[in-house]
Amino acid sequence: MIVDAHAHLGNFYASYPLRITTTEGVIQLMDRFKIDMACVSSLEAVQFNFFEGNQNLKQEIEKYPDRFIPLCTVNPRFGEAAILELHKCVQEWRFRGLNLHPTSGYQPYPADCLSAQETLSEASKLRIPVLIHSSQHDMAHPSRISKLADTFPDVTIIMGNMGYMTAWQDAIEAAKKYANIVLDTTSAQMCISLVKRAVEVVGPERVVFGTNMPLDYPGPNIVRITWAEISEEAKRKIMGENILRILRIKY
Amino acid sequence: MIMDTHAHYPGSLEVSLDPFSPIKTIEDEISFLSSRGVERAVLLAPLGDWLKGNRMTKETVERYPGWFVPFCTVNPTFGEVTVRELHKCVKEWGFRGLKLHPQVHRYPADSLMAQRVMEEAAKLRVPVFFHTGDWMVGQPYSLLARYVKVAEMFPDVTIIMGHMGVSDWPEALAMAKRYDNLILDTTGSTITYGVMEASVEAVGAERIVWGSDVPLYDPIMALSKVRDSDISEEAKRLILGENIARILGLKPKGVEKR
Numbered sequence: 001m002i003v004d005a006h007a008h009l010g011n012f013y014a015s016y017p018l019r020i021t022t023t024e025g026v027i028q029l030m031d032r033f034k035i036d037m038a039c040v041s042s043l044e045a046v047q048f049n050f051f052e053g054n055q056n057l058k059q060e061i062e063k064y065p066d067r068f069i070p071l072c073t074v075n076p077r078f079g080e081a082a083i084l085e086l087h088k089c090v091q092e093w094r095f096r097g098l099n100l101h102p103t104s105g106y107q108p109y110p111a112d113c114l115s116a117q118e119t120l121s122e123a124s125k126l127r128i129p130v131l132i133h134s135s136q137h138d139m140a141h142p143s144r145i146s147k148l149a150d151t152f153p154d155v156t157i158i159m160g161n162m163g164y165m166t167a168w169q170d171a172i173e174a175a176k177k178y179a180n181i182v183l184d185t186t187s188a189q190m191c192i193s194l195v196k197r198a199v200e201v202v203g204p205e206r207v208v209f210g211t212n213m214p215l216d217y218p219g220p221n222i223v224r225i226t227w228a229e230i231s232e233e234a235k236r237k238i239m240g241e242n243i244l245r246i247l248r249i250k251y
Numbered sequence: 252m253i254m255d256t257h258a259h260y261p262g263s264l265e266v267s268l269d270p271f272s273p274i275k276t277i278e279d280e281i282s283f284l285s286s287r288g289v290e291r292a293v294l295l296a297p298l299g300d301w302l303k304g305n306r307m308t309k310e311t312v313e314r315y316p317g318w319f320v321p322f323c324t325v326n327p328t329f330g331e332v333t334v335r336e337l338h339k340c341v342k343e344w345g346f347r348g349l350k351l352h353p354q355v356h357r358y359p360a361d362s363l364m365a366q367r368v369m370e371e372a373a374k375l376r377v378p379v380f381f382h383t384g385d386w387m388v389g390q391p392y393s394l395l396a397r398y399v400k401v402a403e404m405f406p407d408v409t410i411i412m413g414h415m416g417v418s419d420w421p422e423a424l425a426m427a428k429r430y431d432n433l434i435l436d437t438t439g440s441t442i443t444y445g446v447m448e449a450s451v452e453a454v455g456a457e458r459i460v461w462g463s464d465v466p467l468y469d470p471i472m473a474l475s476k477v478r479d480s481d482i483s484e485e486a487k488r489l490i491l492g493e494n495i496a497r498i499l500g501l502k503p504k505g506v507e508k509r
Binding site: 136187217220224 | 268269270271272273274283388418420421439442443444445446448449464465466467468469471472473474475476478479480
Protein backbone atom coordinates (compact mmCIF):
# COMPACT_ATOMS: atom_id res chain seq x y z
CA MET A 1 0.00 0.00 0.00
CA ILE A 2 1.66 3.21 -1.14
CA VAL A 3 0.18 6.41 0.22
CA ASP A 4 1.50 9.77 -0.89
CA ALA A 5 1.40 12.14 2.09
CA HIS A 6 1.91 15.29 0.07
CA ALA A 7 0.29 15.97 -3.28
CA HIS A 8 -1.97 18.58 -4.82
CA LEU A 9 -4.86 19.02 -7.20
CA GLY A 10 -5.76 22.03 -9.30
CA ASN A 11 -3.78 24.61 -11.18
CA PHE A 12 -0.91 26.88 -10.26
CA TYR A 13 -0.50 30.32 -11.68
CA ALA A 14 3.05 31.30 -10.75
CA SER A 15 6.58 30.35 -11.80
CA TYR A 16 5.84 28.14 -14.81
CA PRO A 17 2.82 26.61 -16.55
CA LEU A 18 1.89 23.20 -15.20
CA ARG A 19 1.69 20.27 -17.60
CA ILE A 20 -0.87 18.39 -15.56
CA THR A 21 -3.82 20.44 -14.34
CA THR A 22 -6.57 17.85 -14.20
CA THR A 23 -7.51 15.33 -11.54
CA GLU A 24 -7.48 12.61 -14.24
CA GLY A 25 -3.89 13.54 -15.03
CA VAL A 26 -2.89 13.08 -11.40
CA ILE A 27 -4.72 9.73 -11.27
CA GLN A 28 -2.75 8.59 -14.32
CA LEU A 29 0.50 9.52 -12.60
CA MET A 30 -0.59 7.66 -9.45
CA ASP A 31 -1.37 4.56 -11.52
CA ARG A 32 1.93 4.75 -13.36
CA PHE A 33 3.92 5.01 -10.13
CA LYS A 34 1.69 2.52 -8.23
CA ILE A 35 0.49 5.04 -5.68
CA ASP A 36 -2.73 3.78 -4.12
CA MET A 37 -3.84 6.92 -2.35
CA ALA A 38 -2.69 10.52 -2.04
CA CYS A 39 -3.26 13.24 0.52
CA VAL A 40 -4.14 16.28 -1.53
CA SER A 41 -4.62 19.97 -0.99
CA SER A 42 -5.88 22.50 -3.49
CA LEU A 43 -3.27 24.56 -5.34
CA GLU A 44 -5.71 27.43 -5.75
CA ALA A 45 -6.26 27.37 -2.00
CA VAL A 46 -2.54 27.37 -1.28
CA GLN A 47 -1.92 30.42 -3.45
CA PHE A 48 -5.12 32.43 -3.67
CA ASN A 49 -8.72 31.80 -2.70
CA PHE A 50 -8.93 28.99 -0.17
CA PHE A 51 -12.74 29.05 0.01
CA GLU A 52 -13.00 28.32 -3.72
CA GLY A 53 -10.01 25.99 -3.66
CA ASN A 54 -11.42 23.75 -0.92
CA GLN A 55 -14.81 23.70 -2.65
CA ASN A 56 -13.20 22.63 -5.96
CA LEU A 57 -11.15 19.99 -4.18
CA LYS A 58 -14.27 18.51 -2.60
CA GLN A 59 -15.94 18.26 -6.01
CA GLU A 60 -12.90 16.81 -7.76
CA ILE A 61 -12.25 14.02 -5.32
CA GLU A 62 -15.88 12.87 -5.33
CA LYS A 63 -15.05 11.14 -8.61
CA TYR A 64 -12.28 9.10 -6.91
CA PRO A 65 -13.32 8.61 -3.28
CA ASP A 66 -10.92 5.71 -2.67
CA ARG A 67 -7.86 7.44 -4.13
CA PHE A 68 -7.71 10.84 -2.44
CA ILE A 69 -7.49 12.00 1.16
CA PRO A 70 -8.42 15.70 1.23
CA LEU A 71 -6.67 18.30 3.38
CA CYS A 72 -8.26 21.66 4.08
CA THR A 73 -6.16 24.72 3.34
CA VAL A 74 -6.74 28.03 5.07
CA ASN A 75 -4.91 31.29 5.43
CA PRO A 76 -4.88 31.89 9.21
CA ARG A 77 -4.89 35.64 8.65
CA PHE A 78 -8.58 35.35 7.79
CA GLY A 79 -9.26 34.74 11.49
CA GLU A 80 -12.81 33.63 12.26
CA ALA A 81 -13.57 32.95 8.57
CA ALA A 82 -10.58 30.57 8.36
CA ILE A 83 -11.74 28.73 11.47
CA LEU A 84 -15.31 28.41 10.15
CA GLU A 85 -13.94 27.09 6.86
CA LEU A 86 -11.82 24.50 8.68
CA HIS A 87 -14.80 23.30 10.71
CA LYS A 88 -16.97 23.01 7.60
CA CYS A 89 -14.30 21.09 5.68
CA VAL A 90 -13.66 18.64 8.48
CA GLN A 91 -17.10 18.17 9.99
CA GLU A 92 -19.35 18.45 6.93
CA TRP A 93 -17.04 17.49 4.07
CA ARG A 94 -14.91 14.92 5.93
CA PHE A 95 -11.55 16.46 5.08
CA ARG A 96 -8.89 14.64 7.12
CA GLY A 97 -6.36 17.29 7.99
CA LEU A 98 -5.29 20.91 7.85
CA ASN A 99 -2.76 22.22 5.34
CA LEU A 100 -0.83 25.45 5.95
CA HIS A 101 1.59 27.06 3.53
CA PRO A 102 3.12 30.14 5.18
CA THR A 103 5.20 31.29 2.19
CA SER A 104 3.14 30.57 -0.91
CA GLY A 105 0.59 33.36 -0.82
CA TYR A 106 1.16 36.93 -1.92
CA GLN A 107 1.70 37.91 1.68
CA PRO A 108 3.64 35.29 3.63
CA TYR A 109 2.95 34.84 7.35
CA PRO A 110 5.24 33.48 10.04
CA ALA A 111 4.37 29.84 10.73
CA ASP A 112 4.17 30.55 14.48
CA CYS A 113 2.17 33.81 14.35
CA LEU A 114 -0.79 34.22 16.68
CA SER A 115 -3.36 33.63 13.95
CA ALA A 116 -1.63 30.38 12.98
CA GLN A 117 -1.70 29.41 16.65
CA GLU A 118 -5.43 30.04 16.77
CA THR A 119 -5.91 27.83 13.72
CA LEU A 120 -3.83 25.07 15.32
CA SER A 121 -5.90 25.32 18.44
CA GLU A 122 -8.95 24.43 16.28
CA ALA A 123 -7.04 21.53 14.73
CA SER A 124 -6.41 20.32 18.25
CA LYS A 125 -10.15 20.43 19.05
CA LEU A 126 -10.97 18.66 15.78
CA ARG A 127 -8.21 16.09 16.45
CA ILE A 128 -6.72 16.36 12.98
CA PRO A 129 -3.06 16.44 11.89
CA VAL A 130 -1.56 19.57 10.33
CA LEU A 131 0.72 19.55 7.31
CA ILE A 132 2.84 22.71 7.37
CA HIS A 133 5.18 23.48 4.52
CA SER A 134 8.62 24.28 5.85
CA SER A 135 11.73 25.67 4.20
CA GLN A 136 14.95 27.55 4.79
CA HIS A 137 12.99 30.81 4.65
CA ASP A 138 12.55 32.57 7.95
CA MET A 139 8.73 32.53 7.77
CA ALA A 140 8.52 28.76 7.39
CA HIS A 141 11.71 27.70 9.11
CA PRO A 142 11.68 24.51 11.21
CA SER A 143 12.48 26.63 14.28
CA ARG A 144 9.13 28.42 13.95
CA ILE A 145 7.32 25.14 13.42
CA SER A 146 9.04 23.82 16.57
CA LYS A 147 7.34 26.59 18.50
CA LEU A 148 3.95 25.39 17.30
CA ALA A 149 4.88 21.82 18.25
CA ASP A 150 5.82 23.02 21.71
CA THR A 151 2.57 24.97 22.14
CA PHE A 152 0.33 22.17 20.81
CA PRO A 153 1.83 18.88 21.99
CA ASP A 154 -1.37 16.97 21.17
CA VAL A 155 -1.40 18.06 17.50
CA THR A 156 0.54 15.94 15.02
CA ILE A 157 2.52 18.36 12.89
CA ILE A 158 3.81 17.03 9.59
CA MET A 159 6.84 19.13 8.68
CA GLY A 160 6.23 19.42 4.94
CA ASN A 161 9.37 19.21 2.76
CA MET A 162 11.38 18.88 6.01
CA GLY A 163 13.19 22.18 5.63
CA TYR A 164 13.19 22.05 1.83
CA MET A 165 16.55 23.18 0.45
CA THR A 166 19.01 23.86 3.23
CA ALA A 167 17.17 23.46 6.53
CA TRP A 168 16.72 19.68 6.56
CA GLN A 169 19.10 19.19 9.45
CA ASP A 170 17.14 21.77 11.46
CA ALA A 171 13.98 19.83 10.62
CA ILE A 172 15.50 16.60 11.94
CA GLU A 173 16.66 18.33 15.13
CA ALA A 174 13.16 19.76 15.64
CA ALA A 175 11.59 16.31 15.27
CA LYS A 176 14.15 14.88 17.67
CA LYS A 177 13.05 17.37 20.31
CA TYR A 178 9.28 17.26 19.73
CA ALA A 179 7.59 13.87 19.54
CA ASN A 180 4.56 15.34 17.75
CA ILE A 181 6.60 16.37 14.68
CA VAL A 182 6.59 14.05 11.66
CA LEU A 183 9.16 14.57 8.91
CA ASP A 184 7.91 14.72 5.33
CA THR A 185 10.67 13.99 2.78
CA THR A 186 8.77 15.49 -0.16
CA SER A 187 11.07 17.41 -2.51
CA ALA A 188 13.50 18.13 0.31
CA GLN A 189 17.13 18.68 -0.64
CA MET A 190 18.49 15.65 -2.50
CA CYS A 191 21.29 15.00 0.00
CA ILE A 192 22.35 11.36 0.00
CA SER A 193 22.01 10.88 3.75
CA LEU A 194 18.74 12.77 4.32
CA VAL A 195 16.31 9.85 4.56
CA LYS A 196 18.70 7.56 6.42
CA ARG A 197 19.55 10.29 8.89
CA ALA A 198 15.88 11.11 9.51
CA VAL A 199 15.16 7.45 10.28
CA GLU A 200 18.21 7.10 12.50
CA VAL A 201 17.38 10.17 14.59
CA VAL A 202 13.59 10.03 14.94
CA GLY A 203 12.80 6.42 14.05
CA PRO A 204 10.92 5.04 11.03
CA GLU A 205 7.48 5.77 12.55
CA ARG A 206 7.80 9.53 12.21
CA VAL A 207 8.90 9.85 8.60
CA VAL A 208 6.48 10.07 5.66
CA PHE A 209 7.04 10.38 1.94
CA GLY A 210 5.24 12.47 -0.65
CA THR A 211 5.58 13.41 -4.30
CA ASN A 212 4.34 17.00 -4.60
CA MET A 213 2.45 16.00 -7.75
CA PRO A 214 1.68 17.69 -10.11
CA LEU A 215 4.26 20.35 -9.29
CA ASP A 216 7.19 17.91 -9.15
CA TYR A 217 8.10 14.60 -10.77
CA PRO A 218 6.98 11.68 -8.57
CA GLY A 219 9.96 9.48 -9.54
CA PRO A 220 12.78 11.21 -7.65
CA ASN A 221 10.70 11.40 -4.49
CA ILE A 222 9.99 7.66 -4.69
CA VAL A 223 13.53 6.45 -5.44
CA ARG A 224 14.92 8.51 -2.58
CA ILE A 225 13.03 6.11 -0.27
CA THR A 226 13.33 2.85 -2.21
CA TRP A 227 17.11 3.29 -2.62
CA ALA A 228 17.78 4.58 0.90
CA GLU A 229 19.96 2.50 3.22
CA ILE A 230 17.13 1.68 5.60
CA SER A 231 15.22 -1.55 6.32
CA GLU A 232 12.39 -2.78 4.10
CA GLU A 233 10.08 -2.42 7.08
CA ALA A 234 11.07 1.24 7.46
CA LYS A 235 10.38 1.80 3.75
CA ARG A 236 6.88 0.30 4.08
CA LYS A 237 6.13 2.56 7.02
CA ILE A 238 7.43 5.68 5.29
CA MET A 239 5.64 4.95 2.04
CA GLY A 240 2.20 4.46 3.50
CA GLU A 241 1.68 2.88 6.90
CA ASN A 242 2.72 5.93 8.89
CA ILE A 243 0.47 8.44 7.18
CA LEU A 244 -2.53 6.10 7.41
CA ARG A 245 -1.90 5.67 11.14
CA ILE A 246 -1.56 9.44 11.61
CA LEU A 247 -4.81 10.05 9.72
CA ARG A 248 -6.54 7.16 11.57
CA ILE A 249 -7.47 5.54 8.28
CA LYS A 250 -7.97 1.78 8.32
CA TYR A 251 -6.92 -0.28 5.33
CA MET B 252 27.04 4.81 -21.06
CA ILE B 253 25.96 7.05 -18.22
CA MET B 254 28.30 9.96 -17.68
CA ASP B 255 27.86 12.46 -14.86
CA THR B 256 28.59 16.04 -15.91
CA HIS B 257 28.44 17.38 -12.38
CA ALA B 258 30.54 15.39 -9.89
CA HIS B 259 32.48 17.27 -7.23
CA TYR B 260 35.79 16.26 -5.80
CA PRO B 261 34.81 15.33 -2.22
CA GLY B 262 36.53 18.33 -0.63
CA SER B 263 35.65 19.87 2.72
CA LEU B 264 33.36 22.59 1.38
CA GLU B 265 31.48 20.19 -0.89
CA VAL B 266 30.92 17.66 1.88
CA SER B 267 29.89 20.32 4.41
CA LEU B 268 26.43 20.55 2.83
CA ASP B 269 25.79 16.96 3.88
CA PRO B 270 28.01 16.12 6.86
CA PHE B 271 26.55 12.60 6.99
CA SER B 272 27.22 11.79 3.35
CA PRO B 273 28.70 8.28 3.04
CA ILE B 274 31.17 9.70 0.51
CA LYS B 275 34.35 10.98 2.15
CA THR B 276 36.99 9.94 -0.36
CA ILE B 277 37.29 9.63 -4.11
CA GLU B 278 37.14 5.84 -3.71
CA ASP B 279 33.81 6.20 -1.88
CA GLU B 280 32.59 8.38 -4.71
CA ILE B 281 33.55 5.86 -7.39
CA SER B 282 31.81 3.02 -5.60
CA PHE B 283 28.70 5.13 -4.94
CA LEU B 284 28.46 6.25 -8.57
CA SER B 285 28.95 2.64 -9.68
CA SER B 286 26.11 1.51 -7.41
CA ARG B 287 23.85 3.90 -9.31
CA GLY B 288 25.03 2.71 -12.72
CA VAL B 289 27.21 5.73 -13.50
CA GLU B 290 30.40 4.81 -15.36
CA ARG B 291 32.18 8.07 -15.90
CA ALA B 292 32.15 11.65 -14.63
CA VAL B 293 33.35 15.17 -15.14
CA LEU B 294 35.22 15.81 -11.90
CA LEU B 295 34.99 19.42 -10.78
CA ALA B 296 38.04 20.41 -8.71
CA PRO B 297 37.41 21.58 -5.10
CA LEU B 298 36.12 25.08 -4.45
CA GLY B 299 37.97 25.80 -1.21
CA ASP B 300 41.76 25.88 -1.63
CA TRP B 301 41.50 25.63 -5.41
CA LEU B 302 45.22 25.86 -6.21
CA LYS B 303 45.90 22.86 -4.00
CA GLY B 304 42.62 21.34 -5.14
CA ASN B 305 43.56 21.34 -8.81
CA ARG B 306 46.74 19.43 -8.01
CA MET B 307 44.80 16.90 -5.90
CA THR B 308 42.32 16.49 -8.73
CA LYS B 309 45.11 15.89 -11.26
CA GLU B 310 46.65 13.21 -9.07
CA THR B 311 43.29 11.53 -8.45
CA VAL B 312 42.35 11.43 -12.10
CA GLU B 313 45.69 9.81 -12.91
CA ARG B 314 45.03 7.11 -10.32
CA TYR B 315 41.68 6.18 -11.89
CA PRO B 316 42.16 6.47 -15.64
CA GLY B 317 38.97 6.20 -17.65
CA TRP B 318 36.79 7.28 -14.74
CA PHE B 319 37.12 11.03 -14.58
CA VAL B 320 37.47 13.96 -16.94
CA PRO B 321 38.91 16.79 -14.85
CA PHE B 322 37.73 20.41 -14.86
CA CYS B 323 39.94 22.84 -12.96
CA THR B 324 38.47 25.34 -10.54
CA VAL B 325 39.77 28.90 -10.66
CA ASN B 326 38.82 32.07 -8.86
CA PRO B 327 39.03 35.04 -11.27
CA THR B 328 39.68 37.52 -8.45
CA PHE B 329 43.31 36.31 -8.27
CA GLY B 330 44.02 37.99 -11.63
CA GLU B 331 47.19 36.79 -13.36
CA VAL B 332 47.67 33.95 -10.84
CA THR B 333 44.33 32.66 -12.08
CA VAL B 334 45.32 32.92 -15.74
CA ARG B 335 48.61 31.09 -15.15
CA GLU B 336 46.86 28.35 -13.18
CA LEU B 337 44.31 27.88 -15.93
CA HIS B 338 46.99 27.59 -18.60
CA LYS B 339 48.98 25.10 -16.52
CA CYS B 340 45.93 22.95 -15.80
CA VAL B 341 44.83 22.80 -19.42
CA LYS B 342 48.15 22.70 -21.28
CA GLU B 343 50.38 20.75 -18.89
CA TRP B 344 47.94 18.70 -16.84
CA GLY B 345 45.34 17.91 -19.50
CA PHE B 346 42.28 19.37 -17.80
CA ARG B 347 39.37 19.50 -20.26
CA GLY B 348 37.47 22.52 -18.99
CA LEU B 349 37.11 24.92 -16.11
CA LYS B 350 34.61 25.39 -13.34
CA LEU B 351 33.58 28.82 -12.09
CA HIS B 352 31.43 29.30 -9.01
CA PRO B 353 30.75 33.05 -8.66
CA GLN B 354 28.58 32.54 -5.58
CA VAL B 355 31.11 30.61 -3.52
CA HIS B 356 34.06 32.74 -4.63
CA ARG B 357 32.08 35.99 -4.35
CA TYR B 358 32.45 37.81 -7.66
CA PRO B 359 29.68 38.72 -10.11
CA ALA B 360 29.52 36.20 -12.97
CA ASP B 361 29.63 39.00 -15.54
CA SER B 362 32.40 40.99 -13.80
CA LEU B 363 35.51 42.22 -15.64
CA MET B 364 37.62 39.72 -13.68
CA ALA B 365 35.43 36.86 -14.86
CA GLN B 366 35.58 38.20 -18.42
CA ARG B 367 39.37 38.05 -18.28
CA VAL B 368 39.17 34.32 -17.51
CA MET B 369 36.57 33.80 -20.21
CA GLU B 370 38.99 35.35 -22.76
CA GLU B 371 41.59 32.76 -21.79
CA ALA B 372 39.04 29.94 -22.01
CA ALA B 373 38.26 31.11 -25.54
CA LYS B 374 41.98 31.01 -26.46
CA LEU B 375 42.40 27.57 -24.89
CA ARG B 376 39.17 26.32 -26.54
CA VAL B 377 37.84 24.69 -23.39
CA PRO B 378 34.24 24.67 -22.15
CA VAL B 379 33.36 26.64 -19.04
CA PHE B 380 31.14 25.17 -16.36
CA PHE B 381 29.32 27.89 -14.41
CA HIS B 382 27.24 27.50 -11.29
CA THR B 383 23.98 29.33 -11.95
CA GLY B 384 21.50 30.19 -9.22
CA ASP B 385 18.11 31.76 -8.69
CA TRP B 386 16.43 34.53 -6.73
CA MET B 387 14.69 32.12 -4.40
CA VAL B 388 17.81 30.71 -2.77
CA GLY B 389 19.41 34.18 -2.87
CA GLN B 390 22.51 33.85 -5.03
CA PRO B 391 23.13 37.34 -6.41
CA TYR B 392 26.66 36.67 -7.72
CA SER B 393 25.62 33.75 -9.88
CA LEU B 394 22.15 34.95 -10.75
CA LEU B 395 20.98 33.41 -14.00
CA ALA B 396 20.36 36.79 -15.67
CA ARG B 397 24.08 37.66 -15.48
CA TYR B 398 24.84 34.91 -17.98
CA VAL B 399 22.96 36.66 -20.79
CA LYS B 400 25.86 39.10 -21.04
CA VAL B 401 28.48 36.34 -20.67
CA ALA B 402 26.87 34.21 -23.40
CA GLU B 403 26.67 37.17 -25.76
CA MET B 404 30.25 38.33 -25.17
CA PHE B 405 31.83 34.90 -25.70
CA PRO B 406 29.94 33.16 -28.51
CA ASP B 407 32.89 30.80 -29.15
CA VAL B 408 32.99 29.46 -25.60
CA THR B 409 30.74 26.55 -24.75
CA ILE B 410 29.10 27.48 -21.46
CA ILE B 411 27.54 24.74 -19.34
CA MET B 412 24.89 26.31 -17.13
CA GLY B 413 25.14 24.23 -13.96
CA HIS B 414 21.66 23.65 -12.42
CA MET B 415 20.14 25.66 -15.29
CA GLY B 416 19.09 28.47 -12.97
CA VAL B 417 17.46 26.18 -10.37
CA SER B 418 13.86 27.43 -10.01
CA ASP B 419 14.46 30.07 -12.70
CA TRP B 420 14.79 27.32 -15.33
CA PRO B 421 12.10 28.74 -17.63
CA GLU B 422 14.39 31.75 -18.16
CA ALA B 423 17.35 29.40 -18.74
CA LEU B 424 15.37 27.82 -21.58
CA ALA B 425 14.74 31.24 -23.12
CA MET B 426 18.47 32.03 -22.87
CA ALA B 427 19.54 28.72 -24.40
CA LYS B 428 17.13 29.30 -27.27
CA ARG B 429 18.75 32.64 -28.01
CA TYR B 430 22.42 31.70 -27.48
CA ASP B 431 23.73 28.57 -29.20
CA ASN B 432 26.78 28.35 -26.95
CA LEU B 433 24.72 27.62 -23.84
CA ILE B 434 24.33 24.04 -22.61
CA LEU B 435 21.66 23.17 -20.03
CA ASP B 436 22.78 21.10 -17.04
CA THR B 437 19.80 19.42 -15.37
CA THR B 438 21.67 18.73 -12.13
CA GLY B 439 19.82 18.82 -8.85
CA SER B 440 17.87 21.54 -7.23
CA THR B 441 14.69 21.23 -9.23
CA ILE B 442 12.54 18.18 -9.93
CA THR B 443 9.74 20.33 -11.31
CA TYR B 444 7.28 18.24 -13.28
CA GLY B 445 7.92 18.83 -16.97
CA VAL B 446 11.38 20.41 -16.76
CA MET B 447 12.90 17.68 -18.98
CA GLU B 448 10.11 17.75 -21.56
CA ALA B 449 10.18 21.56 -21.70
CA SER B 450 13.96 21.61 -22.11
CA VAL B 451 13.92 19.15 -25.02
CA GLU B 452 11.08 21.09 -26.64
CA ALA B 453 12.98 24.36 -26.26
CA VAL B 454 16.47 23.50 -27.52
CA GLY B 455 16.45 19.84 -28.59
CA ALA B 456 18.07 16.96 -26.71
CA GLU B 457 21.60 17.66 -27.99
CA ARG B 458 22.22 20.65 -25.76
CA ILE B 459 21.13 19.12 -22.46
CA VAL B 460 23.49 17.29 -20.11
CA TRP B 461 22.85 15.25 -17.00
CA GLY B 462 24.60 15.50 -13.66
CA SER B 463 24.13 14.43 -10.07
CA ASP B 464 25.99 16.85 -7.78
CA VAL B 465 27.57 13.86 -6.04
CA PRO B 466 28.80 13.70 -3.19
CA LEU B 467 25.99 16.01 -2.04
CA TYR B 468 23.03 14.61 -3.90
CA ASP B 469 22.02 11.06 -4.68
CA PRO B 470 22.40 10.37 -8.41
CA ILE B 471 19.43 8.02 -8.25
CA MET B 472 17.06 11.00 -7.91
CA ALA B 473 18.65 12.82 -10.82
CA LEU B 474 18.48 9.65 -12.92
CA SER B 475 14.77 9.25 -12.20
CA LYS B 476 14.18 12.81 -13.35
CA VAL B 477 15.44 11.87 -16.84
CA ARG B 478 14.39 8.21 -17.07
CA ASP B 479 10.81 8.73 -15.93
CA SER B 480 10.19 11.80 -18.09
CA ASP B 481 8.19 11.72 -21.32
CA ILE B 482 11.06 12.21 -23.77
CA SER B 483 12.35 9.76 -26.39
CA GLU B 484 14.79 6.96 -25.53
CA GLU B 485 17.30 8.60 -27.86
CA ALA B 486 16.95 11.90 -26.01
CA LYS B 487 17.56 10.09 -22.72
CA ARG B 488 20.73 8.47 -24.08
CA LEU B 489 22.04 11.80 -25.33
CA ILE B 490 21.28 13.58 -22.07
CA LEU B 491 22.61 10.84 -19.80
CA GLY B 492 26.06 10.77 -21.36
CA GLU B 493 26.45 11.03 -25.11
CA ASN B 494 26.16 14.81 -25.21
CA ILE B 495 28.86 15.55 -22.68
CA ALA B 496 31.14 12.97 -24.32
CA ARG B 497 30.63 14.76 -27.66
CA ILE B 498 31.15 18.22 -26.18
CA LEU B 499 34.43 17.06 -24.63
CA GLY B 500 35.50 15.07 -27.68
CA LEU B 501 35.80 11.81 -25.73
CA LYS B 502 36.09 8.39 -27.29
CA PRO B 503 33.92 5.57 -25.91
CA LYS B 504 35.32 4.31 -22.62
CA GLY B 505 36.32 0.85 -23.89
CA VAL B 506 38.25 2.27 -26.82
CA GLU B 507 40.22 4.67 -24.66
CA LYS B 508 41.20 1.92 -22.22
CA ARG B 509 42.84 -0.15 -24.98
